[in-house]
Amino acid sequence: MKVLVVGGGAREHALAGKLARSPRVTEVLVAPGNAGTAEVATNLPIAAGDLDALVRAAREHAVGLVVVGPEAPLVAGLVDALEAAGVPTFGPSASAARLEGSKGFAKDFMARHGIPTAAYRVFDDAAQAAAWVRELDRPMVVKADGLAAGKGVVVAATVDETLAALDSILLAREHGDAGARVVVEERLEGPEISFHVVCDGVRTVPLAAAQDHKRLRDGDRGPNTGGMGAYSPPPMVDAALERAILERVVEPTLRGMAAEGAPFRGVLFVGLMLVGGEPRVLEYNVRFGDPETSVLMARLDGDILPLLLGAARGDLGGVEVRWGAPAALSVVVASEGYPGACPEGRAIEGLARAAALDGVTVYHAGTRREGERVIASGGRVLCVTARGESVPDAAARAYAAVDAITLEGAQHRRDIGWQAR
Numbered sequence: 001m002k003v004l005v006v007g008g009g010a011r012e013h014a015l016a017g018k019l020a021r022s023p024r025v026t027e028v029l030v031a032p033g034n035a036g037t038a039e040v041a042t043n044l045p046i047a048a049g050d051l052d053a054l055v056r057a058a059r060e061h062a063v064g065l066v067v068v069g070p071e072a073p074l075v076a077g078l079v080d081a082l083e084a085a086g087v088p089t090f091g092p093s094a095s096a097a098r099l100e101g102s103k104g105f106a107k108d109f110m111a112r113h114g115i116p117t118a119a120y121r122v123f124d125d126a127a128q129a130a131a132w133v134r135e136l137d138r139p140m141v142v143k144a145d146g147l148a149a150g151k152g153v154v155v156a157a158t159v160d161e162t163l164a165a166l167d168s169i170l171l172a173r174e175h176g177d178a179g180a181r182v183v184v185e186e187r188l189e190g191p192e193i194s195f196h197v198v199c200d201g202v203r204t205v206p207l208a209a210a211q212d213h214k215r216l217r218d219g220d221r222g223p224n225t226g227g228m229g230a231y232s233p234p235p236m237v238d239a240a241l242e243r244a245i246l247e248r249v250v251e252p253t254l255r256g257m258a259a260e261g262a263p264f265r266g267v268l269f270v271g272l273m274l275v276g277g278e279p280r281v282l283e284y285n286v287r288f289g290d291p292e293t294s295v296l297m298a299r300l301d302g303d304i305l306p307l308l309l310g311a312a313r314g315d316l317g318g319v320e321v322r323w324g325a326p327a328a329l330s331v332v333v334a335s336e337g338y339p340g341a342c343p344e345g346r347a348i349e350g351l352a353r354a355a356a357l358d359g360v361t362v363y364h365a366g367t368r369r370e371g372e373r374v375i376a377s378g379g380r381v382l383c384v385t386a387r388g389e390s391v392p393d394a395a396a397r398a399y400a401a402v403d404a405i406t407l408e409g410a411q412h413r414r415d416i417g418w419q420a421r
């Protein structure tokens with residue numbers, strides 16, 4: 001079977017790499033991919049947002065499965081379009097993707113189904129929102145309703161900062177129409193973890209908990225990014241907590257979506273804060289996390305096709321996952337200037353030396369091949385990943401690989417996994 005992976009980051013490299021090793025997969029295509037995916041698959045020069053061209057390519061190449069990486073095409077209805085064209089697709093329908101595409105929808109959904117989350121209100125009127133915040137007289141969290149590439153949330157430290165966030169999102173439209181509505185919610189405190197569960201609408205196959213590091217610099221300082229590294233498993237998640245997440249969050253979410261006529265198929269990636277040890281949902285994502293996918297794929301053994309195809313076909317019956325490594329950790333290497341504007345075209349050296357180290361896989365994100373050279377072409381460039389017997393072991397291996405790579409001006413964190421080291 002041919003499989004098409006949509007997207008061009010480390011997440012898609014990790015998925016394409018796993019799929020390429022499936023005995024039932026004859027060819028992997030990636031649209032648009034990067035220099036890393038080109039080593040395990042065939043890149044197609046189609047943007048992840050070009051829905052018509054993706055549907056055409058899936059039919060032309062007679063692919064038996066499409067796996068959609070990023071959220072924007074899911075929210076825009078790529079899965080609906082592919083299924084209408086008869087192509088089995090891993091990912092939720094546009095209607096189910098509202099769990100990520102509208103934070104207001106997600107909060108109201110959680111309220112309807114008794115799923116634990118922060119207290120909130122939704123506003124489209126700045127004056128009404130500001131009046132509520134003044135009345136509460138507490139700093140709040142302000143979230144643009146729609147997709148904002150991870151930049152639409154302000155965790156305010158003061159009432160004034162809360163009011164300023166309302167102004168910039170609702171009035172100045174900093175995130176365009178994604179900020180036509182906002183969720184204003186209570187600030188929670190506690191460690192953050194994420195949990196990935198593959199779903200077929202009814203059944204679930206839980207993957208593993210992971211922890212991402214959003215801030216640019218060591219010690220969780222500096223600006224927010226798309227994610228500077230991740231590891232799995234986080235030490236604060238034990239079997240009892242995993243059960244609680246499944247029973248109190250995942251199962252009611254699936255039942256609720258099915259009951260509302262939008263059964264969820266694909267991967268549900270729940271962002272959680274542990275408040276007094278109890279899970280509360282910060283957000284839903286309706287696709288694999290990046291960089292979390294790199295550590296999940298590194299830990300996973302065996303054929304991934306039955307998992308993705310089972311979810312796409314609505315039948316995960318009998319599908320199980322096998323964890324080959326007790327732990328994995330990945331370190332993102334980013335360009336100079338990230339998360340702001342970045343220079344393009346700088347050569348990356350040492351990739352082969354790093355990849356030859358035991359347990360290491362170097363997943364590419366913003367890279368391109370130029371003749372013999374691999375050059376940086378984006379903010380996040382590489383996601384250097386290692387399996388290990390424990391998180392400290394995986395960290396030692398991943399950092400040895402990072403140290404083998406050179407890219408002028410590159411930035412990375414030295415403390416990924418600090419809560420487990």
Ligand SMILES: Nc1ncnc2c1ncn2[C@@H]1O[C@H](COP(=O)(O)OP(=O)(O)O)[C@@H](O)[C@H]1O
Nearest residue numbers: 118141150151152153155186187188271282283
């Ligand atoms: N209610 C909350 N209390 C405290 N921090 C929060 C809250 N909601 C979100 N955050 C912080 O803001 C970050 C981004 O919020 P999230 O809802 O995950 O949106 P997105 O990933 O779409 O930007 C979270 O990872 C978390 O650190």
Ligand SMILES: [Mg+2]
Nearest residue numbers: 150271282283
């Ligand atoms: Mg988030």
